[in-house]
Amino acid sequence: MATDLVPEVVQPAADSSQPASAPRRKRRTKTLGRDLWRYRWLYLLLLPGLVYFALFKYLPMYGLTIAFKDYVPFLGYSGSEWVGLKHFQELFTGPDFGRLMFNTLLLAVLTVVFVFPAPIVVALLLNELRVNVLKRSVQSLVYIPHFLSWTIVASLTYLLFSVDFGVIANWIHGLVGGQKTDYVAQADWFRPLIVLQLLWKQTGWGTIIYLAALAGVDSQLYEAARVDGAGRWRQFWHITLPAIRPTIVVMAILTSGHLMDSGFEQIWLMTTSLNRDVADVFDTFVYYIGITQGSFSYATAVGLFKGVIGVVLIFGSNLLAKRMGQRGLF
Amino acid sequence: MTIFSTRRLAVAAALSTALLAASACSGGGENKGGETASNELTVMAPLFGTAPDPNGELQQAVEKLIGKKLQITWVPNAQYGDKSNVTLASDKIPDLMVANEKSPSFVKAAEAGAFWDLTGKLDKYQNLKPANEQTAKNTQTNGKTYGIYRVRPLLRSGIVIRKDWLAKLGLKEPQSVEDLYTIAKAFAEKDPDGNGKKDTYGLIIPKWPGNYASASPYDVIETWFGAPNGWGERDGKLVPGFDTPEFLAANQWLRKWVSEGLVNPDFATLDSANWNDPFVQGKGGMIIDVNVRATQLLDLFKEKNPKDFDKVTLVGNLKGPDGEKHSYPFTGYNMVIAISKQHVRTEEQLDQVLQTLDKLESKEGSILLTNGIEGRNFKADGKYAVPINQDDAKVKAIQNDVDKAFIQLGTRASVGLGTYALRPNDEASRKMREKFDVLMNEDLKTAVFNPALSIIAPTSVAKGQTLDTIIPDARIKYLSGAITEDQLKAQIKRWYDSGGTDIAKEVNDLAAKAGG
Numbered sequence: 038m039a040t041d042l043v044p045e046v047v048q049p050a051a052d053s054s055q056p057a058s059a060p061r062r063k064r065r066t067k068t069l070g071r072d073l074w075r076y077r078w079l080y081l082l083l084l085p086g087l088v089y090f091a092l093f094k095y096l097p098m099y100g101l102t103i104a105f106k107d108y109v110p111f112l113g114y115s116g117s118e119w120v121g122l123k124h125f126q127e128l129f130t131g132p133d134f135g136r137l138m139f140n141t142l143l144l145a146v147l148t149v150v151f152v153f154p155a156p157i158v159v160a161l162l163l164n165e166l167r168v169n170v171l172k173r174s175v176q177s178l179v180y181i182p183h184f185l186s187w188t189i190v191a192s193l194t195y196l197l198f199s200v201d202f203g204v205i206a207n208w209i210h211g212l213v214g215g216q217k218t219d220y221v222a223q224a225d226w227f228r229p230l231i232v233l234q235l236l237w238k239q240t241g242w243g244t245i246i247y248l249a250a251l252a253g254v255d256s257q258l259y260e261a262a263r264v265d266g267a268g269r270w271r272q273f274w275h276i277t278l279p280a281i282r283p284t285i286v287v288m289a290i291l292t293s294g295h296l297m298d299s300g301f302e303q304i305w306l307m308t309t310s311l312n313r314d315v316a317d318v319f320d321t322f323v324y325y326i327g328i329t330q331g332s333f334s335y336a337t338a339v340g341l342f343k344g345v346i347g348v349v350l351i352f353g354s355n356l357l358a359k360r361m362g363q364r365g366l367f
Numbered sequence: 368m369t370i371f372s373t374r375r376l377a378v379a380a381a382l383s384t385a386l387l388a389a390s391a392c393s394g395g396g397e398n399k400g401g402e403t404a405s406n407e408l409t410v411m412a413p414l415f416g417t418a419p420d421p422n423g424e425l426q427q428a429v430e431k432l433i434g435k436k437l438q439i440t441w442v443p444n445a446q447y448g449d450k451s452n453v454t455l456a457s458d459k460i461p462d463l464m465v466a467n468e469k470s471p472s473f474v475k476a477a478e479a480g481a482f483w484d485l486t487g488k489l490d491k492y493q494n495l496k497p498a499n500e501q502t503a504k505n506t507q508t509n510g511k512t513y514g515i516y517r518v519r520p521l522l523r524s525g526i527v528i529r530k531d532w533l534a535k536l537g538l539k540e541p542q543s544v545e546d547l548y549t550i551a552k553a554f555a556e557k558d559p560d561g562n563g564k565k566d567t568y569g570l571i572i573p574k575w576p577g578n579y580a581s582a583s584p585y586d587v588i589e590t591w592f593g594a595p596n597g598w599g600e601r602d603g604k605l606v607p608g609f610d611t612p613e614f615l616a617a618n619q620w621l622r623k624w625v626s627e628g629l630v631n632p633d634f635a636t637l638d639s640a641n642w643n644d645p646f647v648q649g650k651g652g653m654i655i656d657v658n659v660r661a662t663q664l665l666d667l668f669k670e671k672n673p674k675d676f677d678k679v680t681l682v683g684n685l686k687g688p689d690g691e692k693h694s695y696p697f698t699g700y701n702m703v704i705a706i707s708k709q710h711v712r713t714e715e716q717l718d719q720v721l722q723t724l725d726k727l728e729s730k731e732g733s734i735l736l737t738n739g740i741e742g743r744n745f746k747a748d749g750k751y752a753v754p755i756n757q758d759d760a761k762v763k764a765i766q767n768d769v770d771k772a773f774i775q776l777g778t779r780a781s782v783g784l785g786t787y788a789l790r791p792n793d794e795a796s797r798k799m800r801e802k803f804d805v806l807m808n809e810d811l812k813t814a815v816f817n818p819a820l821s822i823i824a825p826t827s828v829a830k831g832q833t834l835d836t837i838i839p840d841a842r843i844k845y846l847s848g849a850i851t852e853d854q855l856k857a858q859i860k861r862w863y864d865s866g867g868t869d870i871a872k873e874v875n876d877l878a879a880k881a882g883g
Contacts, residue, residue: 110456111481132865133833201633201645222635224849309574310843311635313836330831331452331472 104338117334124338133322141318145296147228152235153292156243157285161277163244164251165269176248179241190234191306195221198230224312234303250284251277286363294351297343319343407436408723409461409710411454414441416771424743424761425768429735433726441772455481460707462720465775468506468513468703471828477513483706483717486512492721494728494779502699507821510881514703515724517778521699522807522814524587527661529652530680532559543686544591544620547653551629554652569629571651573639579609579838580817582697584655585621585846590695590815592617592687598819598874605819605875607867609838609859615852616688622846635843643667657697658803662796669793677795683806684813696814704778728778730786736777737786739769745787752787822881824873830866837862 073080099114104124106117128134159179166172182190197205198220210217220226258276267275299318308316319339327336355365418441419426430437440461442450452472454460460481466473476482486507489495495515497503506516526541533540533550536557541547551569553559559567575583580597590596594613598605608614624630631637631651643660645651647667654660661681668675684694704724711720726732738745738752744765745752756762791797827834841858844850850858863871 109475109479110458111460111476111479113458131833132861195636199633199636201631201637217632219632219635219847222633222847309635310836310840311847311849313840328449328452331455331470331475332829333456 101337101341103334104341106334108334108337110333120334124335125342127335128339128342133317136314137317137319137322140315141297141299144228144231144299144318147232148235149292149296151232152239153289155236155240157247157281159240160244160247160251161273163248164277176241176244179244181241182238183242185238187238187300187302187306190238191303194230194234194307219311221307222309222311224315227307227312227315231303231307234307235300246288247281247284250281254280283364286358287366290351290354290358290366293354294347296350297347407438408463408720410437410439410463410776411451411461412439412441412465412772412775413444413447414772414775415444416767419768419772420764423764423768425735425739425765425773428740429727429732429773432732432735433723435723458709460709462707462710463724464705464707465517465702466514466705468508468705469823471831473513473705474508474823474828477508477511477705481707481709482513483708483711484511484513485515485706486510488717488721489515492725494725494732495721498779499699501816505698505817505820506700506703508823509821509877514705515728515778516700516703517775519697519699519701520803520807522694522696522811523657523659523803524582524655524684524695524697524810525658525661525806526682526685527646527654527656527664528680528682529554529559529646529678531678532652533680535559535561540680540682541685543690544588544688547685548620548624548629551624551653552627555627555629559652560649567649568631568651570624570653570655571631571637571642571645572634572655573637573642574635575839576639577839578835579607579842582657582695583839585618585839585842587655587684587695588621589614589617590693591685592620593689593691593693595817596695596815597817599815600818605871605878607838607862607871609842609862613687615855618842618845618855619852622848625846626848635847647671658806662791662799665796665799666792676793679799681799681802681806684810692810692813693815694810694813696811696816698820704776727776733777733779733786736773737769738789739765744769747787748790750788751790753790819874819878822874822877824870824877826866826869826873834862834866834870837865 103114103117105119105121106114107120107123108114108117163172163176166175195203197203200206200217200219200221203220206218206220218226220230254277259272262272262276297319299320301320301324304316304318305321305324308321320343323336323340323343326332326339351366355367359365419439421437421439426437426439448467448470451464451466451470454464455472455476460476464482468474468477473482477484489497489512497506497516498518499521502516502518502521503512506512506514526547528540528550532554536553536559538550538553539546541550554567554569556565558565570584572584575581575585577583580586586596589608592613594611594617595601595606595608597608599608599611600606601611621630625634631645637645642654642656643664646654646664654664658681661679664679665676668678684692686692706717706720711717727736734741741747744754744756744762746755747753754766757766788800791800837858841850841855845852845855
């Protein structure tokens with residue numbers, strides 16, 4: 038058993054210089070069968086993962102076909118009529134596309150600029166704390182908002198910023214004077230509030246992974262640097278930052294795949310009649326047309342488009358990371 | 368990573384996937400037979416509290432009466448629209464479904480043949496045939512009846528006003544919109560609560576969950592000003608209500624209210640579930656909504672302080688600036704019970720189901736659905752039902768099942784056809800209840816009906832998602848001062864340009880067909 042799991046020899050990769058001929062293919066199939074048998078236990082261990090992905094990720098993708106149909110539930114998948122790219126055409130030429138794209142991208146940019154670096158900064162600051170008790174307690178405290186649901190965050194925002202009784206709104210009004218500002222409803226304040234909420238809720242939780250990376254930095258490096266006369270700033274610049282750079286790159290690539298996800302719950306909860314023009318993003322749009330209006334095909338087409346952009350972004354940023362000399366994700 | 372070459376891995380993955388697909392295909396067994404349709408009915412209905420126990424006393428009593436087992440899916444009312452759409456997309460449409468027969472997904476499903484067309488089929492069932500012609504017409508979808516409507520009073524709009532504030536400031540109940548403005552102004556500026564501070568406003572409006580022409584306070588006020596209710600005839604053609612000078616006049620007027628501080632400042636965001644709060648807290652003095660809010664508020668005041676049992680008055684619709692009274696009617700029903708074709712396949716089966724429904728909506732059935740089990744949770748006292756044994760947990764369960772759930776299955780009960788009315792708690796509530804009918808009958812004389820209510824334009828089904836929010840959003844923006852009148856007009860033009868022109872044409876064509 039145990040010897041099964043340890044490969045005796047690493048199989049050389051197929052020699053590509055030789056032309057693929059019939060006997061060779063046969064041989065290869067034979068090798069494959071032998072290998073499958075030899076590593077059967079490893080393959081068996083792999084199986085649950087494959088089953089999971091096939092069952093819950095790939096099989097449902099069959100439903101994406103309705104993006105190219107005029108899907109009427111009563112007629113079923115096969116009974117509905119094929120319409121080709123009609124829904125995509127409708128999306129790209131429709132009156133909403135420009136606005137949706139702009140809103141989604143602007144929120145994504147704001148997220149990258151303000152929300153993405155925040156955990157790194159906080160993690161670095163926490164890392165510099167020398168009093169362990171303080172560090173631990175601050176760490177725990179900043180995690181807490183992550184566990185509150187968006188519904189609660191939205192209600193809190195409303196309580197704090199409402200024009201009628203909002204504590205912070207009234208406080209700012211007291212300082213600045215003038216006309217009362219309706220932060221919750223006004224279109225101008227929508228994006229700042231969304232970014233604020235994201236910062237408040239996710240920053241603490243995001244520090245975990247960076248703190249773990251920081252804990253892995255060899256303390257001998259710091260000692261050596263101190264011996265060489267490096268100050269706090271120099272140590273940070275030449276040791277800490279390079280040490281967590283791979284983590285930052287991986288996190289950046291992973292984030293890029295979600296750039297088009299604006300966070301349905303948060304946006305939906307913060308949308309009002311006054312700010313809908315800036316609040317509508319692909320995620321909420323899919324909900325409105327799919328679930329509320331029952332235009333399943335159109336909604337699927339929009340979702341599919343969004344998904345494709347996400348894939349392009351992931352591959353793009355991975356490529357970019359490699360070009361810049363970093364190790365990519367794959 | 369080189370232990371397994373990628374290609375071999377891919378082959379292995381493909382193999383196990385194929386295996387899996389094979390097993391998945393053989394998994395879904397056939398368990399839907401025609402058998403179940405005959406002695407069991409599946410039902411979907413809205414729920415307003417905790418779901419009843421399927422083996423509870425009330426459900427058993429109902430099942431005994433109709434002679435069939437019921438399998439009811441209760442869906443919380445707040446999610447009912449979404450859940451309906453998802454249900455319509457599934458292959459498990461219940462036999463009887465309480466449905467909004469105007470929602471795009473229902474219309475699409477019904478036109479594809481998912482539901483029985485009941486046009487002309489209901490008259491032979493004593494308790495199912497429409498009692499009111501106007502309402503029956505309203506429930507149609509392009510000339511077809513897809514369900515049995517759940518009746519509601521045909522006119523419920525009114526203004527709830529703080530009675531003691533009126534008295535304190537020496538004001539009379541309003542007759543016209545000018546009176547209303549005077550009252551609002553006084554409520555906001557003349558310190559009706561007498562605390563020496565200017566901390567009150569006149570009218571309370573919440574963030575409205577519906578779109579244009581959905582009985583919002585805005586819609587009601589526009590009707591008072593003479594604007595059509597939804598659609599109206601102008602120069603021989605049907606036009607949407609927001610494309611009329613009256614619509615603009617009403618909103619100019621209301622914008623003045625907002626800028627003068629006569630409306631709650633958070634009218635764009637106040638959750639409609641908390642609509643009563645500012646009224647009960649004494650921040651605002653008026654609410655334009657359905658009349659039952661008046662009794663709700665009466666009870667809330669009394670709960671806070673038993674001495675405050677008479678702080679609320681109810682006024683009907685008002686005269687507009689032209690001196691004429693235009694009243695905002697309701698549709699006369701709230702959703703319909705539709706019968707799906709999934710299990711009920713033949714005309715005989717349909718007849719069976721309708722007979723069962725007929726029993727459910729009979730006098731006996733209506734009492735079960737609306738009042739409960741006589742002698743268990745209520746006793747009859749003349750035309751009133753008096754709750755009894757409410758300390759008993761089992762009886763409480765019956766009462767809950769009635770009030771929060773089963774009443775939703777009644778199609779006739781809520782206007783008291785053959786059932787008992789709940790006896791009001793005190794004199795003030797009783798008087799208020801009696802006022803409902805008086806005001807309704809008075810206002811019905813001047814009711815402005817929507818001539819296009821039964822018409823569903825194909826374009827609005829296809830493009831509703833984009834169009835529906837344009838007008839209500841623009842209206843709120845205009846009222847709050849975020850956009851000018853020209854920009855409001857531009858938004859109305861945007862509605863036409865994004866598909867509204869087609870809708871207007873279709874509505875006119877379909878109306879001509881239906882009327883001709």
